[in-house]
Amino acid sequence: MPITLPFRHAMPPVRLLLASALAATLLPAAAHAACNDKNFSLVLNVDPGNGVETGRRCEDTAENFFDLLNDAAFQQMVPSYTDMAFAQANIDFNGVPITLQFDFESSELLFAIPALGIHEVFAGTTRDASADMLVEYLKKSGVMSQIMRYQAAHSPHSAIAGPGGLIPSAAAADFDAAMSDTMREITGGSGPDSPTFSIGASYGSMTVDGRKGELTTVPFSRVWRSDSTPGQMFTLSGSVTMVKMAGAEAYHGGLGAAFRLPLSERWALTPSLRYAVTGSADLASVAGMYSVGLSSTYHIPLDGLDLVIGNMAGYYKTTKLSIGDYSFDPKIKTWSLRNGVMLAQPVNLMGLPLSVEYSLVDTRYTGGTEFFVDNTQEIGVSIGTNRSGDVSKSFARFGLRYLHGRDTNSITLSGSYWF
Structure with a gap:
């Protein structure tokens, strides 16, 4: 069972439907987000209000990937990013497609693994705090057990x-x-x-x-x-x-x-x-x-x-x-x-x-x-x-x-x- 973290909650029905639709839209992009010579990749789409810009980073290890989940790393990928901008991320987590989203002027982080039926919201006081909650959730909630089982069935990199x-x-x-x-x-x-x-x-x-x-x-x-x-x-x-x-x-x-x-x-x-x-x-x-x-x-x-x-x-x-x-x-x-x-x-x-x-x-x-x-x-x-x-x-x-x-x-x- 997932652990309980402060300010973390399941998505309400309307937001759940929107997040599911978003995930379905992003899944093809997530599949193409993989780097041939890296284990983890993130494609970031940012709209500060005047058009969408895209950046991409690939990493060898999970710890280096977790280090990408903060405002400073997002701004390095897309210079126009701010903590008030709309941001979507398509992630290839060693063969597992994951989606993230920050809405305009919001610190709530929407997290989804559609293939596993997982949809969560992490509501910290800042976007970095929400991302920290996500990393703790990945490490300690047991969701990685589901990810590892998915990798065994869908990826040669298990x-x-x-x-x-x-x-x-x-x-x-x-x-x-x-x-x-x-x-x-x-x-x-x-x-x-x-x-x-x-x-x-x-x-x-x-x-x-x-x-x-x-x-x-x-x-x-x-x-x-x-x-x-x-x-x-x-x-x-x-x-x-x-x-x-x-x-x-x-x-x-x-x-x-x-x-x-x-x-x-x-x-x-x-x-x-x-x-x-x-x-x-x-x-x-x-x-x-x-x-x-x-x-x-x-x-x-x-x-x-x-x-x-x-x-x-x-x-x-x-x-x-x-x-x-x-x-x-x-x-x-x-x-x-x-x-x-x-x-x-x-x-x-x-x-x-x-x-x-x-x-x-x-x-x-x-x-x-x-x-x-x-x-x-x-x-x-x-x-x-x-x-x-x-x-x-x-x-x-x-x-x-x-x-x-x-x-x-x-x-x-x-x-x-x-x-």
């Missing part, structure tokens, strides 16, 4: 559901862990001297709806193997990720647990649990998330090659998280269906036993909150020392992965070391 976001990163980690554990078993990396710790790093370059971004992840894991049941193991894993997009930064990380249960020499099931968090003052987004999943891996030995078919179903749901000025639960939930194949080919380079692994993965999100990027496809190749530990009690692997989805493409380089 910190929760977009490329490199909290849920896609968690789904990829759960699936990759099951496939990696299976490959270790196939290539013999399950003996008493096999590595039990891993550390890695990956760097990805993304293009999302025309904006350039970067994705950096540091994963780690610890494995405990059963002495009595070959192939049975418990894995504790985690990761820390930084996403940069058009000058804004977001961070997320979490911990997961998985238990590999072999049902036959070729088939294994891996149930998993994970909890993760994301936070970004730059994007005005925070959320926690828990997930449960079940992966199936099936090994088909070929002539000198090993083929693994992997299937995973996971349920992902956000929870409330408080960081700094922000405290939200966007109430986003989805099922992730991830299916893929991996082919391992042993090679020998100057007497060194290596293994090349090729992978193809398809991911779908369904059965909950609508996702704008509701499916992705990725191909990958990696090369490393043989996982069987024939060379030493440790091994390393380096890989390249390409991912494609709606309005998004990324290329990721990765490296990992087991010891």
